[in-house]
Amino acid sequence: MATVRKKAVKPDGIEKCPTGISGLDEVTGGGVPKGRSTLVVGGAGSGKTLLSMEFLINGATRFNEPGVFVAFEETAEELSKNVASLGFDVQALVAKKKLAVDYVYIERSEIEETGEYDLEGLFVRLGHAIQSVGAKRVVLDTIEVLFAGLPNPAILRAELRRLFRWLKSEGVTAVITGERGEQSLTRYGLEEYVADCVIFLDHRVTDQLSTRRLRVVKYRGSAHGTNEYPFLIDEQGISILPITSLGLVHEASTEKVPTGIARLDRMFDGGGFYRGSSVLVSGTAGTGKTSLAASFADAACRSGKRCLYFAFEESESQLVRNMRSIGLDMAKWTRKGLLQVHSSRPELQGLERHLVEMHKLIRDFEPQAVVVDPVTNLIKVGDRLEVTSMLTRLVDNLKMENITSLFTSLVTDAGGAEAAAGVSSLMDTWINLEDILSNGERNRGIMIMKSRGMAHSNQVREFSLTDRGLVIADAYLGPSGILTGSARETHEAQERAALTEQKNELKRKKREIERKRKLMQAKIEELKAGFEVDKEEMERIASEGREKDAASAAQQTVMAHMRKAD
């Protein structure tokens, strides 16, 4: 609610009176014209009374503008009971003098008309009610009842004109409801008198699904959204889909969030998805889309972020059980309040209702990550165009809030790629999961079709669902393309064998070298020993020679002495 008010634009020219109805103030650029009359037209059960009542109650409780509700169709008791189911406490507001409810009852059969009259009685009652609470807002629901109750339309029309002039002079902001007419906008041409602002409510049923829509038909003196905006009525009253999503003005973050699969992160330039980006995971049945989505949710919760998971195929407990088989304990995150699983059948309600509901859940839970699984189930509810426009709004809104979103998309074998392509342009990242059939096996392949703003792997990788989560295997290329399954296993085994063989060879060589070195060492030792022996011999001979010489010299001396030589 706060965001809605924050974004309301400044009044330009004419002063506006905020309705406080989520979304309506955005469509009208601030609210209904202040001090003037607004006509709310719609068929039976389109939510006219509720819208006008919410206008009054918000005025009384949030904008300090008391109001008067003049009911022509329901008694005050009925009215307060009816809106009590939507969380409005009319009785309390009446007791606090913030609201006055006046039930105007008129029954044609009880009335006889003779001569001139006017509707001063209504004026008096209205004036009295306005005075009693100091009202700034007035609702007349549905004043057309007077046409049925009073026999003279000429007088009535003149009096109505006077009434609206009088309301204007009183300075109250009035909301008048009117039944939708066949030729004119309203059955009795009320738009003739109340022409400052006309809001049209519509309740359409297509393919057994009802959708409520709101359109601002005219707004004198102010710009306004002219489209039909879906709205829904739930336990918190009316909420109209905010149109903040109309602009492409969101901030782009460079922060990355993990995908939940380490190897997939590496395929995405090493970090994962950009925060606030939208991711599409497409694939045929049983390719592991939900598992991938759950891994993403698990990773978000693991990093302490809140994640909202919209499951359109499985109940929460089924999802928890199934994901346990791949080692993801989602119940843990639910207990911690980080994960909220919202399961519903798409056929349960109309597309717009889904959208508004998702919007509300997102607003209330404020997640950092959102998973929609699968988005294609919504196509069952609406046609392609509607789904695309709804997704555009959802994606834009998520981007505005900087919420990373992951959508899974089931594609059928025939023409499935287009189904995914219909929404793929909205997505920043597109991961395609596919079956790879080869060698009598069906294996799962993963590839990144696109990823805006980052370099990414171009390989088709095989992945498998293990009890430790999703595991992306190495890529092997064979003669006939990528090797998967047992072919890859065989290839891996062969590679492993070759590697082992190589290692053994090396070891053997090493041992041989060692042996040779030892041999060489031994030989060296041997030669050394021989050398030493020879050397010793040589020295022995040499010293013997020297001794001999000395001995012979001495002998000669002796001889010479004996011969008495000179």
Add this chain to the structure above:
Amino acid sequence: MKGTATGKPLREANKRSAKRPAKKEKKLWELRLYVAGQTPKSLAAFANLKAICEEHLPGCYAIEVIDLLVNPQLARGDQIIAIPTLVRKLPVPIRKIIGDLSNTERVLVGLDLRSLQ
């Protein structure tokens, strides 16, 4: 026409006439005329009503004039929208006649007095 100006019921005069023995109709007719100030229409309505009552209900009627400008909260009780409105409180059922009562025939039909003729 004091009553219309002050908003007080104009019962006194009529009570006297009610004491006179009625010929065939014994029940009291309680009529209430709602006006908003002394507009020509209101004055005409009161005059017309008085004349009709004197003629058709001599002595067994009471007219109460309520001025909504003085007592606006009273409009709610009888579900008054148009001015002037004549409400036949008694005899039941309640009937309402709106307008200045200028068409005597229709007033008689509205008050269910035709049968008396």
